[in-house]
Amino acid sequence: MVPHQTSVKEYQQLILKEPLKSLEFLVQTMGFETMPADHEQQAFIYDKLGNYFKLLLIPGANCQEPVLIHTNDCLSNYFQLKTLGIHFINGPQYTPQGLMLEFKDNWGNYYKILEERFYEDDY
Amino acid sequence: MKTLKILSNQNKLYSETTSEAFYRDEQSDFSIRMVTRGNEEYKLNNKIINVFPGYFLILNDGTSYQRKIYSNGLSNTFSVQFSKKFLADYNRTLVCDDAVLMDMPFDDADTPPAFYETLYPFKNDLMFNLLHLKDHFDKKVNNELLINVYLHHSLLLFYQVNHKELINSRRLNFVKPCTRKELFKRLNNVKDYMISNCNKAISIEELSKVACLSECHLYKLFKELYHCSPHQYLLKIRLNKAKSLLNDTIYPINEIVGMVGFENTSSFIRLFRKNFTLTPQNYRGKKIA
Numbered sequence: 341m342v343p344h345q346t347s348v349k350e351y352q353q354l355i356l357k358e359p360l361k362s363l364e365f366l367v368q369t370m371g372f373e374t375m376p377a378d379h380e381q382q383a384f385i386y387d388k389l390g391n392y393f394k395l396l397l398i399p400g401a402n403c404q405e406p407v408l409i410h411t412n413d414c415l416s417n418y419f420q421l422k423t424l425g426i427h428f429i430n431g432p433q434y435t436p437q438g439l440m441l442e443f444k445d446n447w448g449n450y451y452k453i454l455e456e457r458f459y460e461d462d463y
Numbered sequence: 464m465k466t467l468k469i470l471s472n473q474n475k476l477y478s479e480t481t482s483e484a485f486y487r488d489e490q491s492d493f494s495i496r497m498v499t500r501g502n503e504e505y506k507l508n509n510k511i512i513n514v515f516p517g518y519f520l521i522l523n524d525g526t527s528y529q530r531k532i533y534s535n536g537l538s539n540t541f542s543v544q545f546s547k548k549f550l551a552d553y554n555r556t557l558v559c560d561d562a563v564l565m566d567m568p569f570d571d572a573d574t575p576p577a578f579y580e581t582l583y584p585f586k587n588d589l590m591f592n593l594l595h596l597k598d599h600f601d602k603k604v605n606n607e608l609l610i611n612v613y614l615h616h617s618l619l620l621f622y623q624v625n626h627k628e629l630i631n632s633r634r635l636n637f638v639k640p641c642t643r644k645e646l647f648k649r650l651n652n653v654k655d656y657m658i659s660n661c662n663k664a665i666s667i668e669e670l671s672k673v674a675c676l677s678e679c680h681l682y683k684l685f686k687e688l689y690h691c692s693p694h695q696y697l698l699k700i701r702l703n704k705a706k707s708l709l710n711d712t713i714y715p716i717n718e719i720v721g722m723v724g725f726e727n728t729s730s731f732i733r734l735f736r737k738n739f740t741l742t743p744q745n746y747r748g749k750k751i752a
Contacts, residue, residue: 413595415616419609432616434588460586 354407358447359397365445369424370409406442406452414439414455468600470607473546474614476600480539485531491522493575494544495621497585497593500711501538504659505530507580510652513659514540517707518582519593521621524550524575541597543614550575553618578625581651582658589620634688649674650688653681657693661700662724667693701725702738709747716743 356362363383366372375384383395411417418432418441429442438457444450468476475492482501496503502515506529507522514520522528524547532538545553551573556564585593596613604610632647656673657665670693671678685693701723708719717728725731735743 413598415592415595415612416599416609419606419612439588439591455591457588457591459588460584 354395355398355400355405356407356447356449357400358449359399361447362445362449363395363397365447365449369421369426406450409451409453411453411455414441414453417441417453466600468610470610472549472611474549474611475544475546476542476596476610477544478539478541478597478600479532480537481532482534482537483532485529487529489528489530491524491526491528492544492546493524493550493578494522494542495593495617496520496522496540496542499539499541499594499597501532501534501536503530503532503538503540510655511659512582512655514582515704516711517585517703518658519585519589520582521578521580523577523580526580541593541600543593543596543617545614545618547575550618553615557622579628579648579651582655583624583628589617589624592617592620631688635684636687646684647688649676650685653685653693654689654696657697658700661697661704662722664724665697697724698734699738702735705731705735705743706739706746709743716747719743 354362359381363374363385366385367374372385377384381397383397385395414432418428421441421443422428426443429444433440433442436459437454439455441453442451443453464480466476466478470476496505496514497519498514498516500516502513505512505514505520505522507526512520532540554576555570555573592613596610596617599609599613632643635643635646635650637643637646653670653674656670667678667682671681674681676684682692685691685696689696691699705719705723708714708722709716712719714722716732720728720731723731725734732742735741735746739746741749
């Protein structure tokens with residue numbers, strides 16, 4: 341699973357209610373791994389596929405904007421996260437962008453997991 | 464190589480990789496059958512259907528068939544088969560309201576529904592889900608709960624595809640539902656024939672025999688249902704097959720032209736560019752990049 345970002349070279353700003361606990365959540369529950377960073381607000385994380393992300397974790401109260409995490413197999417994530425006790429707002433939703441999951445962590449941060457899918461017209 | 468997995472609810476996953484196989488007297492559960500490489504030929508009564516990448520075939524519970532695989536290289540087939548009991552229960556859950564389901568949670572008398580045994584385009588959400596399921600199956604993932612998540616979603620998506628087909632069938636404007644149903648079935652036979660034989664020259668006379676309809680009647684009904692002529696539909700099938708061959712194989716374009724039933728390369732390139740705004744060469748190059 342991959343947090344959405346526009347460029348690997350730039351920091352992706354994540355406004356989170358409890359940044360450190362959320363980082364712990366990303367690592368322990370979502371399966372990301374971390375690398376040492378210079379500042380406590382910085383986080384360098386990478387997924388099992390070797391995708392690397394520079395995050396800037398900014399404390400913010402009850403951010404309404406979701407943290408968008410990209411994945412290549414949403415149903416598998418749904419199953420795995422459910423077994424870990426994640427409570428989803430909805431079951432997997434088929435949207436024009438692809439298959440999507442929505443959930444909140446224990447600190448009220450809002451996440452979306454998206455498996456982007458490109459649809460063909462009928463013929 | 465054949466791999467079969469039977470789940471505790473008697474649903475099955477089956478995969479086969481071979482260049483040659485023949486199975487004479489097979490009987491099916493309700494199943495969704497696809498080919499990810501090469502092709503597979505089915506004989507259902509007197510109807511012959513060729514399944515290749517880009518389409519899937521539906522077989523109903525109890526259908527007898529023959530199937531054979533013949534290809535230059537290896538063909539890879541994958542099917543998901545739903546047990547009669549599971550399908551009947553699933554269908555009941557969709558059509559009955561909660562009160563009925565609570566009063567009679569186990570109704571063994573329910574029969575599974577029957578669908579049109581025809582080729583459907585293998586695309587969009589159903590394709591993505593089934594390819595993920597195949598990937599887990601190939602990696603020998605044994606978690607039945609996970610597999611069942613995919614099966615439930617795939618079945619639901621197939622119901623949506625089937626529902627859309629039924630809505631489309633209403634374009635055939637007949638008062639008697641049985642007439643509409645029969646004509647829809649015949650036009651499906653025509654569509655399956657075109658898909659299965661798209662590498663050959665196909666005349667409207669041949670299609671008229673497949674449909675048991677006069678040429679003019681077939682032409683009129685086909686346009687009503689598909690909003691294009693049989694010739695235009697065949698062209699779309701050929702171009703889409705060419706696209707899939709450009710994506711998945713390294714066959715030279717000259718060979719692909721013959722494999723999808725075009726007579727000459729220049730008309731193929733012109734039509735491909737007109738439909739997809741790229742030449743076949745550029746399309747393949749873009750995919751590789």
